[in-house]
Amino acid sequence: xxxxxxxxxxxxxxxxxxxxxxxxxxxxxxxxxxxxxxxxxxxxxxxxxxxxxxxxxxxxxxxxxxxxxxxxxxxxxxxxxxxxxxxxxxxxxxxxxxxxxxxxxxxxxxxxxxxxxxxxxxxxxxxxxxxxxxxxxxxxxxxxxxxxxxxxxxxxxxxxxxxxxxxxxxxxxxxxxxxxxxxxxxxxxxxxxxxxxxxxxxxxxxxxxxxxxxxxxxxxxxxxxxxxxxxxxxxxxxxxxxxxxxxxxxxxxxxxxxxxxxxxxxxxxxx
Numbered sequence: 532x533x534x535x536x537x538x539x540x541x542x543x544x545x546x547x548x549x550x551x552x553x554x555x556x557x558x559x560x561x562x563x564x565x566x567x568x569x570x571x572x573x574x575x576x577x578x579x580x581x582x583x584x585x586x587x588x589x590x591x592x593x594x595x596x597x598x599x600x601x602x603x604x605x606x607x608x609x610x611x612x613x614x615x616x617x618x619x620x621x622x623x624x625x626x627x628x629x630x631x632x633x634x635x636x637x638x639x640x641x642x643x644x645x646x647x648x649x650x651x652x653x654x655x656x657x658x659x660x661x662x663x664x665x666x667x668x669x670x671x672x673x674x675x676x677x678x679x680x681x682x683x684x685x686x687x688x689x690x691x692x693x694x695x696x697x698x699x700x701x702x703x704x705x706x707x708x709x710x711x712x713x714x715x716x717x718x719x720x721x722x723x724x725x726x727x728x729x730x731x732x733x734x735x736x737x738x739x740x741x742x743x744x745x746x747x748x749x750x751x752x753x754x755x756x757x758x759x760x761x762x763x764x765x766x767x768x769x770x771x772x773x774x775x776x777x778x779x780x781x782x783x784x785x786x787x788x789x790x791x792x793x794x795x796x797x798x799x800x801x802x
Contacts, residue, residue, distance in 0.1 A: 554750035557605075557731040559718060560593040563632045568726070576728040578610050579720030586721050587635045591624050592729060595713030596747070598683040602699075604740045605716055605747035606730040607676045613726065616671040617648025619719035621727065623680055623687060625711035638719065642711045644687045646676070656709035663706060667696060675737045676727075678716070679744050685710040699741040716747070
């Protein structure tokens with residue numbers, strides 16, 4: 532009885548955390564920069580330099596977080612030259628709100644979520660602004676704000692200087708909005724000198740990315756192969772005994788294809 536056993540395997544740590552700075556830094560949208568704002572640091576920083584006080588315009592990120600992306604973490608460093616307590620909002624603008632960047636409406640309606648410098652949270656699923664939470668930490672010049680967004684659930688967790696208001700790993704979100712095709716981190720400075728820097732890569736962060744989230748700037752590969760194996764056994768005389776081909780493909784990321792498996796078994800009895 533002859534026996535031939537062949538096995539080929541390819542293994543990759545597709546489920547492991549990506550190495551630091553896998554991806555690219557996110558920029559603020561230079562095509563949606565209202566008059567009065569100055570962009571710098573490779574379009575990662577926006578500051579109200581000439582917009583006047585109570586300036587309700589703002590700058591969204593050039594890219595949006597979609598339901599395919601899974602939970603994402605980023606930070607905003609509040610402009611050191613701003614006020615001790617900002618008047619503006621930091622958070623996420625919905626895809627619908629994004630088009631109102633220059634209309635004089637703060638980014639807190641149409642499914643957006645905005646954390647104001649006075650320690651309040653504003654969010655509405657329609658065109659009417661609504662204050663939904665009070666008693667949050669206020670923030671201003673030099674503070675580092677932390678955000679985690681679950682885009683599929685439209686849920687946002689917030690924190691300041693290393694302290695989370697709600698645990699983004701096991702706790703309920705700070706607020707959940709009505710949903711959008713995409714969410715855009717945004718920077719607003721309603722008074723001269725106010726604004727901030729969007730941080731999206733691990734090397735830029737002051738604080739650790741929470742378990743279950745990825746840095747905003749991480750770019751996942753189109754496909755990660757975890758394992759591919761082939762077994763061919765020929766035995767029991769001239770006839771084919773057992774053949775098996777198995778393929779496992781993982782394409783990570785939330786609502787994307789998580790795992791696919793294809794198996795084929797052929798057995799031929801010999802006489």
